Amino acid sequence: MLLFILKRLALTVLVVAITSIIAFLLVHLSGDPAAAMxxxxxxxxxxxxxxxxxxFDRPLFVQYLDWIGRVLQxxxxxxxxxxxxxxTILAEHIPVTATLGILALSFALLLSIPLGVLAALRPNTLVDRIALWIAVAGQALPSFLFALGLMYLFGVYLRWLPISGGSTWVHFLLPSIALGYYATPAIMxxxxxxxxxxxxxxHVRTARAYGLSPWRVVVRHGLRHAIIPVVSLAAVQLGFMLGGxxxxxxxxxxxxLGYLAWESIQRADIEVIQAILLVIAVAYAVLTLLADLLNAALDPRIRIN
Known part of the structure; x- marks a missing residue:
């Protein structure tokens, strides 16, 4: 297990290093940063x-080394x-995006995994059709249109939830549902x-032959193995939520962070744009690493291979 962790950690560091180079070059090669500023x-x-x-008059290689050296400090x-x-700017905006992403992923998992399990246990039934309808609607409906619908229904018409701001956890309910629903179809x-x-x-047929309860067969012997690819997908989806x-x-x-990135692009705020790209890349890499480690803990075959 230790060797597996070291290999995945080395791969994560390599990915972050390459991504930092790409993030730096994208900002500088998209145009003249001095003219934009x-x-x-x-x-x-x-x-x-x-x-x-x-x-900016120095060679790009020198600029990158200077920038990444300061970042490492x-x-x-x-x-x-x-x-x-x-x-300081990132410290003000990262908690908002992190809270939104975690709540959105939690909503997606709580909705998609039970529906996926029920649809698998009852194929071609009403439950399966409902799950299919939710998946199709989640893919076809744009996230902004779904968000506006939630705002009108629960914020304007029913007046149950606030529709703007982020001062309390209640303010994150509607945006979390709007963002998490987009990830529901793939997970389900x-x-x-x-x-x-x-x-x-x-092994499931053997468990049933031993007379184990249906609940134990489904959860311990079925869902435990079926959830492995879902863990990897959930990590990718959380990274997408943080960045998108x-x-x-x-x-x-x-x-x-998303709103800050849009504002920084409008202002040609180069340092902020580079920092956001790097933070999102690190978040993706770390989440993928954690997903690999969790999958290895769930299935020993992964770390043995």
Missing amino acids: AGEGASASDIAAVRQLYG GDFGRSHYLRMDVR RLTRSGMMDVMQSD SIVIETIFSLKG
Whole structure:
């Protein structure tokens, strides 16, 4: 197990290193950062002054080494627009996105896994058709349209829940449902197909032959094995929620990373954009690592192979 962890950890570090290079190059190769920071009406001398002030006149390799060296020391630079340390800005926005992502994934898992299990145990029944309808609706309905529908129904018409802001946990209910529903179809389909395969396997038939209760057969011998690919998918979905929640955050006026990324792109705030890309990449890599370790704990065959 220790060797397995070390291999996965080394792979995670390599992925983060490569992603940091890509994030740095994407910002610098998408255009002249000095011209973007100087503004549309800036003269050539102003652009040159900005380029020299921020070190954009140096080779990209030197700029990257300087940037990644500061990042490894916990220094993400300073926002030229907000006149604040990027680390302070991230500390204000990351908790919002993290809370939204965790609640959204929790909603998706609580809805999709039971439906997937029931659909697998009762194929071609009403439960299976309802699960299929939910999956189709989740894929076909745009997240912003579903979010607006939730806002009108529960916030405007029924007046049960707030529709903007993030001061309390109640404010996160509607955006979490809107964001989590988008991940429900994939998790539910994977749970259903995995359960149908596992329930026809030899070890499940043996467990039934020993007279174990149906609940124990389904949960301990069925779901435990079927849930392994779901863990990996859930980690990817959580990473997507952390990085792709800009629409939901904008609709519900949540000041998270997605909203900050959109604002930073509009302002050409290079340091903030680079920091956000790196934070999201690290989150993806760490979540994938945790999913691999959890899968290895659930199924010893994974770490043996």
